[in-house]
Amino acid sequence: MLYLDKVNYIYQKGTAMEMPALHDVTLEIGDGEFIGIIGHTGSGKSTLIQHLNGLVRPTGGNIYYNGRDIWDEDFSRKELRTKVGLVFQYPEYQLFETTVEKDVEFGPSNMKLPKLEIQMRAFEALKTVGIGEDLYDVSPFDLSGGQKRRVAIAGVLAMKPEVIVLDEPTAGLDPCGRDEILEAIDRIRKERKITVVLVSHSMEDVARYVDRLIVMDHGSVRFNGPTHEVFQNYAELEKIGLAAPQVTYLTAALINRGIPLPGIATTVEEAREMLRAVTGVK
Amino acid sequence: MLRDITLGQYYPADSVIHRLDPRVKLTATLLFIVSMFLFHTFVGYAIAGICLAAVIVVSKVPFRFMMKGLKTIWFLLIFTMVFNIFLTGGTVIFEWKFIKITEEGLSNAAFMGFRLFFLIIGSSLMTLTTTPNQLTSGMETGLRWMKKIHVPVHEIAMMMSIALRFIPILMEETDRIMKAQQARGADFEEGKLKDRIKALVPVFVPLFVSAFRRANELAMAMEARCYRGDDGRTSMKPLKYKRRDGISYLLLAAYIALIIVTDKVVLALL
Amino acid sequence: MIKASKLAYEYIRRDEEGNVEGVVRALDGVDLDIKKGDFVAILGHNGSGKSTVAKEINAILEPTEGVLFVNGFDTSKEEDVWNIRQSAGMVFQNPDNQLVASVVEEDVAFGPENLGVPTNDIISRVAYALERVGMTAYRTSSPNHLSGGQKQRVAIAGILAMKPKCIVLDEPTAMLDPNGRKEVIATIHELNREEGITILLITHYMDEVVDCDKVIVMDNGKVVMQGTPREIFSRPEEIKQHKLDLPQVTELACELRKDGIKMPDGVLSVDEFVEAFVSKYGKK
Incomplete structure (x- = not known):
């Protein structure tokens, strides 16, 4: 669906402040996948996702959407942005309308859809992220942090994208707000069957949800594979300033001490199964 | 950046x-x-x-x-x-x-x-x-005599130095909000002048909201650090x-x- | 150091036209007793009242009911406000919105300048504070070029330069990445250990409170749990009720106990878990 071919990006090319941000990034994002992107601050992951919907033009390489180069002259990047929905970090800071409903309608009304269709889409999107009808006429500025963020996600969802990219959607939220967002993302996956790309700092969250993990380091792709396999490299992840979930360290330490586990675990459930098996508890 | x-x-x-x-x-x-x-x-x-x-x-x-x-x-x-x-x-x-x-x-x-x-x-x-900082402190010290004619010299200098600190931050924020709205289909490049001005509303509203929020938090942080105007204030780098x-x-x-x-x-x- | 008795704070909520909609009781009968040199964490979900406590301690808010003493000063007395703020410095959540100057050392000097400290003293205090948080190398940088964790360390230095007895940190790591969080938490532990500064850390990250002396859990404006980290983590069901999380090892140990596997109460770290498990189920 999306294919990046040796994408390079140099920040402020041709000036004194020139700085490489992406280096030969080759990636494929397929239909219906659930992908996680991790990397420390400044690893290029935010720059990378802004390439996916044509907000930033690569200084080298090509990006294809369904086989077409998105920087072709007759390719509409405005339309692309409705297909590849991008939810920025702290998306609540983009809310501007007087009511929740109007704010969510901003995206679809930019698509020049009929009035009824716009409303339908806003309703559906708000329902998916778990915002009740009682809040439709409330000013978005009066909502709680978690609610604001879900409204902002609905604003992108209402464009009915085929891919939704979320940049650290749980940053700064408390456990409760975080769970609400993750549940909303889960519902998006189930109800719409679209591709989801989740950028996150939380190893626990990516381990629990995503199928494939891309690890960015210094503008390059360091690892790219099934989540469980990538976390096998926890020692190397640590070297580039990242970590693995706590249970990964735990299971690794247990194996070290001679407990015969089948391998490392990445989620609490998995570790629980392993330890039950090894102790012989049914 | x-x-x-x-x-x-x-x-x-x-x-x-x-x-x-x-x-x-x-x-x-x-x-x-x-x-x-x-x-x-x-x-x-x-x-x-x-x-x-x-x-x-x-x-x-x-x-x-x-x-x-x-x-x-x-x-x-x-x-x-x-x-x-x-x-x-x-x-x-x-x-x-x-x-x-x-x-x-x-x-x-x-x-x-x-x-x-x-x-x-x-x-x-x-x-x-x-440096802009030196300029500000130069103006504050050099124009101190104007306090006698009720010109709030210290306050103006403080405003200037806070502006110096926050203008780059707000510029970066503007860039981010514009990109976020573009991701929702906003178009800042095409259309008549009237439409283009209208297209800026979704940028300016969040920007103002954010600027006020920042101002509020900054004021609280300044008070928590015992800021109470010019009276009795000393300086690390007096001119x-x-x-x-x-x-x-x-x-x-x-x-x-x-x-x-x-x-x-x-x-x-x- | 900090002592509160039946502390309450109410504010009036108004609708758009300014009509009174109701009274919100953000704090409700809070008792606190924080001793000098303690490292105390206050946990709670958003809206549990934990940030209101911080603002009360800094005399940004005045108690509606009850009394609060900080370093012996009554926070409801107007004339002691500056003494209170000097003895209990405060670090806020957003690293950008609390730095005033566009040069690191000038920002650290802001507090002492406000206190009227003589120039030579300010210079040595700033040098000491920056040294203490490990930011001396960035003395002349602009805060805009620092990472989130570094900015928070500068903010801590700014408080340190005021020579406080206690530092209150209101969710200082909420906006940071994992590395930034580690930097900040390590810094405040060091200050507590080596300088004997009382620390009050307000957070919703469970893994940050494991090494504290005492944990206070708040919900609905009330203190609902209190004790050492081990005592608190031994009550996993209660923690979940108050909309908080458990570190993965604690949760795993707790789940396994339900399965009938003999794990001790309140496991705090990977090492503890491993020792406990190996001693029971490892090869003899």
Whole structure:
């Protein structure tokens, strides 16, 4: 669906402040996948996702959407942005309308859809992220942090994208707000069957949800594979300033001490199964 | 990354001019501008030009770098000169159809051009050798006497330094909000002027909301750090005049005197 | 150091036209007793009242009911406000919105300047504070060029330069990445250990409170749990009720106990878990 071919990006090319941000990034994002992107601050992951919907033009390489180069002259990047929905970090800071409903309608009304269709889409999107009808006429500025963020996600969802990219959607939220967002993302996956790309700092969250993990380091792709396999490299992840979930360290330490586990675990459930098996508890 | 933008155009270098007290530089710039109107002959221009050139050399700011900053003002400079050449009456030295060029026109254009050029170079020399922070504290200290006539000097200086800190942050934020709205299909590039202005509402509303939120939090943080205005406040880097500052003031006085005297003498000789 | 008795704070909520909609009781009968040199964490979800406590301690808010003493000063007395703020410095959540100056050392000097400290003293205090948080190398940088964790360390230095007895940190790591969080938490532990500064850390990250002396859990404006980290983590069901999380090892140990595997109460770290498990189920 999306294919990046040796994408390079140099920040402020041709000036004194020139700085490489992406280096030969080759990636494929397929239909219906659930992908996680991790990397420390400044690893290029935010720059990378802004390439996916044509907000930033690569200084080298090509990006294809369904086989077409998105920087072709007759390719509409405005339309692309409705297909590849991008939810920025702290998306609540983009809310501007007087009511929740109007704010969510901003995206679809930019698509020049009929009035009824716009409303339908806003309703559906708000329902998916778990915002009740009682809040439709409330000013978005009066909502709680978690609610604001879900409204902002609905604003992108209402464009009915085929891919939704979320940049650290749980940053700064408390456990409760975080769970609400993750549940909303889960519902998006189930109800719409679209591709989801989740950028996150939380190893626990990516381990629990995503199928494939891309690890960015210094503008390059360091690892790219099934989540469980990538976390096998926890020692190397640590070297580039990242970590693995706590249970990964735990299971690794247990194996070290001679407990015969089948391998490392990445989620609490998995570790629980392993330890039950090894102790012989049914 | 927009955070890298420095306001003004400070050029870091190690020179006497950089080390001068900002109050000296402020006064010097002001007096230099005034001096532009104190002479009427080319000798005055020559003196001002030589002095300016000397200061530039001492400041270690490359002349090429200064000219770069002039790019946007070239147009104004040329416009003024052309305006003067063609619209000044007097002894005609060249005539073609309706275009007349006069002797007075040429000399006026040359004088105006030099005057403007000196003004710009002179004042950018100040901003190139003084950080915005130094400028602010120079103004606060140098203008302290104005408190007597109820000018809130400290508050204005504090506002300036907070602006210096937050303008880059707000610029970066503007960029981010614009991108976020573009991701929702907003279009800032196409359409009629009216539509384009309308398209900015989704950028300005969140920007203002954010600026107010930041202001609120900053005010709270400042109070928590015991900020209560100017009274009883001390400074880590109080401005103190050094020997070089005294010498600079003397040189400055000498320059003004020289300008006035030579102008009188030259005028009398002509 | 900090002592509160039946502390309450109410504010009036108004609708758009300014009509009174109701009274919100953000704090409700809170008792606190924080001793000098303690490292105390206050946990709670958003809206549990934990940030209100911080603002009360800094005398930004005045108690509606009850009393609060900070370093012996009554926070309801107007004339002691500056003494209170000097003895209990505060670090806020957003690293950008609490730095005032565009040069690191000038920002650290802001507090002492406000206190009227003589110039030479300010210079040595700033040098000490920056040294203490490991930011001396960035003395002349602009805060805009620092990472989130570094900015928070500068903010801590700014408080440190005021020579406080206690530092209150209101969710200082909420906006940071994992590395930034580690930097900040390590810094405040060091200050507590080596300088004997009382620390009050307000957070919703469970893994940050494991090394504290004492944990206070708040919900609905009330203190609902109190004790050492081990005592608190031994009550996993209660923690979940108050909309908080458990570190993965604690949760795993707790789940396994339900399965009948003999794990001790309140496991705090990977090492503890491993030791406990190996001693029971490892090869003899």
